[in-house]
Amino acid sequence: MDFRQLESLVEVLEKGSISGAAASLGISQPAVSKHIARLEEEMGIKIFVRGQKCSKLTVEGEILYDFAKKVVSSLNDIKREVTNVSSEVAGTVTISASSIPGDFVLPSILVDFRRQYPYVNVEVYISDSREALERLVTKDTDIAVTGFSRNTSGLESYPLCEDELVLIVSPDHPLANRRAVTMKDVEDLDLIGRVPGSATRRIWEDAYKEHFGVEKEVGLSFGHVSAVVNAVESGGEGGIVSRLAVGKNTHLVTIPFSPALKRFFYITYGTVSTRAMKVLIDFLRERVLQIIGGVTRVD
Incomplete structure (x- = not known):
């Protein structure tokens, strides 16, 4: 049994809903629902009366809720007491x-x-x-x-x-001597990029789509930025990465965009x-x- 599961149960009852508990705990509603489901699975019981959502507890649910309140309260007391007596932050x-x-x-x-x-x-x-x-x-x-x-x-x-996204290419690439590039310049490049879920990819793809009205296909993508840099070093046509990821790399040319692609x-x-x-x-x-x-x- 995970303490977070008990904490979710207490918050659901105190706030009156899964959405209220999620907001109070700073987690998603599916996460709260999963905590409740795992509690029921581990205890082999139903916590809420069928059809009553989160408003009415079963007999077993009432026992579990009383226990959960005591555990959550005790842990909060422990944290507070330890904090008060400790001279060092640990x-x-x-x-x-x-x-x-x-x-x-x-x-x-x-x-x-x-x-x-x-x-x-x-x-x-x-x-x-x-x-x-x-x-x-x-x-x-x-x-x-x-x-x-x-x-x-x-x-x-x-x-x-703040950070800036840049295009990286090899020194012999036709764009290598450019002081800046535009989205039009990368339209025909076989870009190497990050996988979906990366903020880097989302930012430059949004800029590309805003310019052309369509998304650009990325045939090769990696979960880590160092792999993108290594792939371009190994002969890839180009990649869009954070300026920080290039560092002092002398094997690649870093070219900013115009207008600049900035993000926080x-x-x-x-x-x-x-x-x-x-x-x-x-x-x-x-x-x-x-x-x-x-x-x-x-x-």
């Missing part, structure tokens, strides 16, 4: 991040964070933006850092810093439940805007 904070901030933005920040808060452990799980946000919504992680935000009740999101990285989180989580969020707010030299700051 604990574990989990982050789900898309590949660009996970690989290029967060590492240096988190190294500095650990110097200041050595008793806080940070775990970073890297995927695409869509999966990273889903991990946050299902409460598998505490914080998400992604290429687009999530407008969901119960979650707070704010921009951290966002930090998103729900309930700030521990001191460790709070100090990390505050630290990110203070430090992340300073780490990308030459990129417009967010004030």
Whole structure:
């Protein structure tokens, strides 16, 4: 039995609906429904009277609800007492991040964070933006850092810093000497890109569709940006990636778009439940805007 399942049950009863519980917990409605279903499966009971949705408990459901309230209350008491007596900020904070901030933005920040808060452990799980946000919504992680935000009740999101998408080609490519390219210039290129779910791909595909009215076919796509860079180095015609992903690579030419393809990285989180989580969020707010030299700051 997972504590989150009990927490979902308590919230459903207190808020009167699955949608209300989802908003309060900062997770999706399907996630709440799944928690309730798993509780019923593990206990071998029906929690709610058939046909009554979430308004009337069975006898077994009432027993489970009373137990769940005590467990949730006890855990909150434990967290509060431990926080009050501890002189050091300690604990574990989990982050789900898309590949660009996970690989290029967060590492240096988190190294500095650990110097200041050595008793806080940070775990970073890297995927695409869509999966990273889903991990946050299902409460598998505490914080998400992604290429687009999530407008969901119960979650707070704010921009951290700005990034730019660029075209990468080999030095002998016909476009290599261009100071900038347009969407028209990439119309006939066999582009290598990121898989669907990536914020990078969504942003440049939206710009392409706005220009031409149709989507561009991507014949080769990868889940990680380093694979896109390596594929272009290996002879691929071109790729669209974050400027950060190219770094100091001397084997490729980086060409900006005109107009520029800019996007923000966002930090998103729900309930700030521990001191460790709070100090990390505050630290990110203070430090992340300073780490990308030459990129417009967010004030």
